[in-house]
Amino acid sequence: MKDINVISISGGKDSAAMWLLALERDTPNLKVVFSDVGHEHPETYEYIDYLEKELGPITRIKPDFSQQILRKREVVDTKWRKEGVSERIIQQALEVLHPTGNPFLDLCMWKGRFPSTMARFCTVELKVRPMFDQVYVPIFEGGNQVISWQGIRANESLSQSKMAETEETPEGYTIYRPILNWDVYEVFKQHDKHGIKPNPLYKQGMGRVGCMPCINSKKEELYEIARRFLKKLRGWNAGKKLFQKLLSVDQQHSLLVMTEDMVSMTLLNGRKQLMAEYNTTF
Numbered sequence: 001m002k003d004i005n006v007i008s009i010s011g012g013k014d015s016a017a018m019w020l021l022a023l024e025r026d027t028p029n030l031k032v033v034f035s036d037v038g039h040e041h042p043e044t045y046e047y048i049d050y051l052e053k054e055l056g057p058i059t060r061i062k063p064d065f066s067q068q069i070l071r072k073r074e075v076v077d078t079k080w081r082k083e084g085v086s087e088r089i090i091q092q093a094l095e096v097l098h099p100t101g102n103p104f105l106d107l108c109m110w111k112g113r114f115p116s117t118m119a120r121f122c123t124v125e126l127k128v129r130p131m132f133d134q135v136y137v138p139i140f141e142g143g144n145q146v147i148s149w150q151g152i153r154a155n156e157s158l159s160q161s162k163m164a165e166t167e168e169t170p171e172g173y174t175i176y177r178p179i180l181n182w183d184v185y186e187v188f189k190q191h192d193k194h195g196i197k198p199n200p201l202y203k204q205g206m207g208r209v210g211c212m213p214c215i216n217s218k219k220e221e222l223y224e225i226a227r228r229f230l231k232k233l234r235g236w237n238a239g240k241k242l243f244q245k246l247l248s249v250d251q252q253h254s255l256l257v258m259t260e261d262m263v264s265m266t267l268l269n270g271r272k273q274l275m276a277e278y279n280t281t282f
């Protein structure tokens with residue numbers, strides 16, 4: 001039985017620093033994984049390729065919600081009918097409820113809402129669960145153990161400051177947080193030491209790298225995203241429109257609560273500046 005050291009990388013500074021630390025220590029049985037949620041910035045995808053070229057192979061996984069969407073279709077098709085929902089509404093919902101292949105958008109379609117800081121289901125559904133199902137389970141089935149490296153730092157939040165460096169999980173794997181006591185300076189220093197560039201998005205006003213935008217983005221970061229990446233936002237907005245079509249149908253069925261979504265927040269925060277800079281309206 002072997003211990004397999006699994007490092008999940010997001011394209012951000014902390015997970016890259018952690019990978020560099022693992023290499024520095026000649027950590028055996030290293031498996032580096034990137035979960036593609038379909039909602040990262042193009043520069044992050046390029047950065048993942050860069051890291052792979054410089055540091056070694058990366059296993060790419062992708063969350064898949066097609067089964068959940070299929071089950072939701074069945075609910076619409078059967079339960080909604082029994083409950084007397086009008087045929088027009090049922091047909092509207094069925095027309096939209098198809099997997100798009102974009103995990104983030106499909107997750108929203110399945111849940112009937114966007115994640116938020118108050119309903120942070122995205123990390124579990126897009127990162128934790130796919131990692132367990134697609135990476136840990138095959139390792140367990142091969143008779144081996146998992147040590148899950150997490151690039152968490154204590155000074156990032158109150159909840160993280162209470163975390164231990166190692167932890168045994170009920171699912172039977174060990175969590176290891178090797179940079180728990182590092183500060184951001186040490187993280188960037190680790191990149192320098194190994195001649196590895198940090199993700200270029202940090203130089204473009206991004207405080208965090210992951211989904212674009214992340215539900216935890218601060219207002220200044222949302223403004224930078226809106227100011228710099230208008231094209232990306234417009235593409236994302238197309239997905240949002242598809243989702244909102246479903247949402248309006250769901251609302252008629254009184255199942256869902258409309259939430260202020262991230263793109264609307266972005267546009268709200270940067271609206272005046274955007275209109276001035278791009279001479280456009282949304």
Ligand code: SF4
Pocket residue numbers: 115122123126127209210211213214215216
């Ligand atoms: S990066 Fe942000 S939006 Fe994406 S899964 Fe993590 S917490 Fe959610």
